[in-house]
Amino acid sequence: MKGHQIWHANMTPPMSGMWCKHWKRKMQHVLYFIILYFACTQHSVLCCTSCKLTLTSPSGHFTSPCYPQLYPNIQDCKWTIQAPPGFIIQVTFVDFDIEEAQNCMYDSLSINNGESTSKFCGVTAKGMAFHSAGNEMILTFVSDFSIQKKGFNATYKHVAVSLRNQKVIVPQNQSSIVSISSKVSIPTLNEVTVCFEATKYSNRTEDWKAFSYWSSSSDHFSFGKTASGHFVLISGVQCDLDTVLPLLPNGEFFIDSFQQICIVWNSLSDVLGVRTKSIYQNISCPGIKDLSIPGQGNLILGTYEINMGPLQGDIYNFRLWSTAMDSATLSNLSCDEKGNIVNWENEFWNIPSWARKAESKLSCGTSLPTIPSAEPTTCEKLAGVCQATVTSIVTPSTTTNTHPTTNTPAFHATSVRYVSSLLPTLSTYTTDNIATYNTQTEVVSAPLPSSPSPVNTSTSITSGSMKPVTVTSATTTMITTNMTDTNSTDPPTPAGTFYRISITVVNSSTNNETTVQSLVYSWLNRSLQNWNYTIFVVNVSIKSNERSARDLETVIMKSKLQNNGRSRRDASNLNTESFVIWALLVYNNTNNITLQNETIYQKLYEQNKTIDGVLSVQSVTVYQVEKCKAEESPSSYHWPVTSPTVTQIIQCPKSPGNYASRTCFVGLFYGDSHWGPPDHKNCTASAGALANELLNLTTGQKLDAEKVNDFVQTLKKIVNEADIDTSLGSTVVNVFSNILGSSDNALYTSSSEALKTIEALALKLQFTGQSVSISSPNLALGISRVNTTTYSGSTFSVGSQSNNSDFQIDMEKNQTTPLASVVLPSTLLSQINESDKYTVSRAQFMFFNKVGLFQDHLSNISSYIVACSIGNLTIRDLKEPVKITVKHTAPLPNNTPRTCVFWDANLYKSAGGWNKTGCDVSENESSDNETVCLCNHLTHFGILMVSLKWTDQLAEDKVLQYPTKKDKKNQMLPAS
Incomplete structure (x- = not known):
């Protein structure tokens, strides 16, 4: 080639000028291409949205770059989503389509939930929701230089998980307990204060305990009730409390709504303090003086005792202090006051997931935060008005200022200055025209003057709509104080009581509305400070013309009829020389002390006939602002x-x-x-819609292990969080049926979670009538109601349907040749205690056509699998056995040995395996086509099956299986 020399590999190329010039020309083309490539790539990104964001709003959405167009190549995006303490983050993918490859090696979205990182590609994550372990979640998206897809569209929201937003169901048996964490150390106590709230949803009269503290196998501190009444036990001394408790006619203190009780003890005295319903009382209990409660014990909700059951109800906000509080301290106890020994926070407790129940109407619950335009302030320990004010101030998008504004000092009166210190300083918006506002609240804030001075004219926003609203200016002067932006308790405790006051004054020396308004505002604050009641002036406005005064009087008289308002007027209070002052007050009734209209009236009118010698008070009308109706x-x-x-x-x-x-x-x-x-x-997103989406995604699909796990986790969330009716239950069963059609390798990792979720579905399914059955190609579910007082046995059988791929379920004895059946004896419930009988309402039966969820490397199963349980109970050592019959999938050769077994989830380091304890083959009733097993136990989740091959380790050949309960302590059933 011209201008080029060919060199052998072992020759050293000369560094001549010609050589350098040649590569210089070559590199110019390469550099030009690289520069052009990065310029285009950068431009394609800039045409879309930024993809390195920190998201802190309570809810929102984010997308891959350029969505729904194809995402660009060479992307490196990161979204950091953060929530306040007490919240986790839920991210839901509305749409998801990323280049699919093995192990997502090219384009992928990674989700770091704070504990682990998962990678997704393809369409796997569409419709699925993910949760963070803490209050932060990080998502990263990368794309390579080749194939592009549409990307994803995701929504996120903060989800409250603080224990303050959850009550705890008291466990009714010892297999599952709620106890303090092992990290909590309880010292020896010589004085103590304990406060908690509880409900009781049973009218049964059995003895019970709400909590108990055990040390050295003895109960040293507990609260409960026996036939003789309510009591508190302190180091062996029982103190009766009925005389200081507000009991119902049936002798109960706790009802179906939460009631709080606080108990105070000091070893220096033989007197207990008890506070209920805002009343503190002392009661003598001889023998508790000079006692002590030993340390290093275990505190549980309920009790360990056999002869006394746990409270059949819920407990909330359990707090324990190592000091004896006096009545004044207890009366001002706020939600934020933490127990120095035990507090109602997750880190203090070990609580099973099933025992947690989120609820919006808890006394110390927190609501999701709103998005403030200014930095929000907190109210610390103020439990009244400040807590209840939850709306945020949003700056008006359009304002017209025609008068100059004046920045004035904050409130001068003592009662108002306290509120002012908690509020952000906002500008005053003034207008004489029509303005459009975007707002989430009706409170437009302005500082009040410290002395009579000209004040700004401000419009009142007359709608709290989230949409833009039109505000028309009126000839009204208003002074408005801001209600703080903070989270609320729901319901508040209490929310503060609002009062409307109409004050008519006659001005003998000035007709200046601003001066009159300032004088009345100052007078109100002077009159209401240094009083037994904490009252804040929220708003003061003035009307000077007769027509407006009549309009106000119409509102006043209407509310008076509704609220029995207090009013008094002197003559000539609506003439043209008078002014009508309209004030809005709020009373911070944190101690539940009622403030009557009459009391405010007397404070304002009867003690103040004139204002600063300038204004003559003609009338005062007081009435309480109504609540919003249901x-x-x-x-x-x-x-x-x-x-x-x-x-x-x-x-x-x-x-x-x-x-x-x-x-x-x-x-x-x-x-x-x-x-x-x-x-x-x-x-907008319902559990039914999500389940239907899963059904569509799993129908006719070959699922790998990762997808099976994702689908099982989503089904678990649906079952745990949704109310399951028969329609949703049917969809979930069919999704599981699709999943069971996957290979054994794909099912192995998720088998345990899948079985637990199917079990929870059977326990939660809501239905009408005596029984319900749901069938699908690979899974059948039957549930029947159980009356423990008249129980005479149960039967479940499943057979194939003609012309149908599903199975036919029968809760009677009508099938002649079932594929599997279970017969429960009439004496089944005779051995359970009375408290357990109260909790039993159903019997659950399941039939599995596939064995992929029951993989034991030591056995070879060749039969159908049937499961049975009674409610959530463990039943064992039966005098009359349970009879299980299962068809073989193929006839057994003559004289083939067989063994009845159950699925024991605790074997092989909780991987699960077959166990034969407590079950025997009924040789006389078995045949080549089916095996009949007799088992002396019935457990929470039971499986019965037949195996063609039992390994040498168990010295068996063929097996039929029935399961045992996986109780909290993972104990195996005793051998029969």
């Missing part, structure tokens, strides 16, 4: 009666685990309460 809006969303400024949070009717919210607003000018628009955007 209503249904939209259909199926039932909003209870709610106090003003409180945001009510309810569960989505068709999407359990998600919540809708709605705020009860109070108008600043007229002081009327009304509902804002409901926010139910989180309720």
